[in-house]
Amino acid sequence: MSSIKDVAKHAGVSVATVSRVLNDKGYVSDNTREKVEHSIKELDYTPNEIARTLFNKQSKTIGLIVPDIMNPYFPELARAVEDTATKLGYNVILCNSDGNTEKEQRYLDVLLQKYVNGIIVSSNTLNVNQIEKLNIPVVSIDREISKGLPTIVVENKKGAMMATHFLKSKGCTRIAHIRGPHAIVNAEERYGGYQEVVGKETWFKESYIANGNYDMETSIEATLELLGLHPEIDGIFAANDIMAIGAIKAAYQLGKRVPEDIAIIGFDGISLSKATIPELTTIVQPIYELGETATTMLVQLMERQPIEETYRILDVKLVERHST
Template sequence: MISIKDVAKHAGVSVATVSRVLNNSGYVGQDTRIKVEKAIQELNYKPNEVARSLFKKQSSTIGLIVPDITNPFFPELARAVEDTAIQLGYNVILCNSDEDEQKEQNYLDLLQQQYVKGIIVSSNTMTAKQIKQLNIPVVSIDRVISKGLPTIVVENKKGAMMATRFLQSKGCRRIGHISGNSGVSNAEERCEGYKEIVSGEPWFDETYIVNGKYDMQASIQAAMELLQRHPEIDGIFAANDIMAIGAIKAAYQLGKKVPGDIAIVGFDGISLSKATTPELTTVQQPLYEMGEKATKMLVGLMEQQQDMDQENYQILDVALIEREST
């Protein structure tokens, strides 16, 4: 592996001179700079970014912390963040927290040790105190962490109301709900939207809501329990797409046809929703736009192009996409 000493020897200069050229710090004569840059090119020298970060105590890297990388929503979000970051001259370190507070803190410590310039995070366990202690820009995405923290979310309650009304328009008379994790802001908002539409119905009570934990396997079991408790249910709104897919699986295991016997709507609009049989009707979030906006917001804060109070809370709209499951 070519080292900085090899470059210095090839250019006939000191290691300190090569370092000044690489870091664009201190005075280097134009002729000397040209010699060093030529040596770097001829030897195909790649600077050690970790060492440079330690030296400068900053890097061209941002962190992205997500709660569950097995949920297709988050890889699609990560792709948008990475694409945008690269266009803006930054790299991304992806961290999967598994909704575990200690694991999340370990990642925060690691990212600080790597001198990342900022972090994008989706979390329901991180606190405002933790973020303040980081002393670098942080943007929350998909979930609200604290008031005043730059945040990108969508119209969760509105989307849930759209989904539930849509099921009613398809003739569904008893509609159940598979909710996400308790304590997660977007899950609570989506449940509120569902209840806004059905809570006045004479048949409704809380037993029409089950917790699918934003997980496919958990949602299969939850949906089976829901349909066995209330076999009259002819519509289900699930708070994300993978739970809706789990509900389709549960319905078939119970001998119910989708959409003949029961119509099902999800929330997210992940690519997988188009690959199921039947294809899933869903409330589509502008996934790529969310990742793009969060990254641009973070870079603006890091480079002090954007004030902390400037458009620091953005709510994006959603759209209902009708497919075969309804």
């Protein structure tokens, strides 16, 4: 395998000149550049990307930090980020934080050590001071960290209201909510949408709300407890699809038919929602567009391109399937 020294010797120039050609930095005459490029081709020389990164302090790489790679929503999001980054000439390092503050900070430190050009993060623990200390472009996705930080989210409250109104239109008269964690902004917004629709109903009870922690197993347990306490519940809005699938499993464990005895609707529109029996009615957010938009915005920031809008709220839609 040829080295940069071999290229320099073959072209009859210094190593520094070859380096300037490779990194397109500093003056090199057209004649010299042609000689170096010819030698690179003749010797089939491939630059050492690690050395180039150290030299430029640039890696053509972005970091993506997600809280739970086991939730199918995030692999779908990661696919969109990777596809878009590749088209724009960047690589992606995927980090799973488990929503853990210390783990998230360790990943930030590692990404900086690898000279990533920017980071896309979905976090409910990072704060604006941590972001500012990074001194590289950051885009928040799915969850808002700070009003001043470039952010891509969806109409969470609107979607939750659509879901709850839809259950009412299907004849549900006792609608429960399996909510996400209290610390997460989008979970609060979806809870707020549910409350907006049914909070003033005469039948409404605070005990119609259970925390499923955005997790299937937790949602199964929460739904079993909820229906045990309130067998009259005939509709459930779960704040994500994974919890909705857990609610369906719990309903069947109790001998309830979905949707004949209880209608269930989720939120996210993950591919798995079409594979359940019955197929899940859900509020679909544009997952691929979220990842694509966030990555494009991050690259624009990294490359100092003008950006008209750094805070984007994407719309959602209701897709009816068999669970309602």
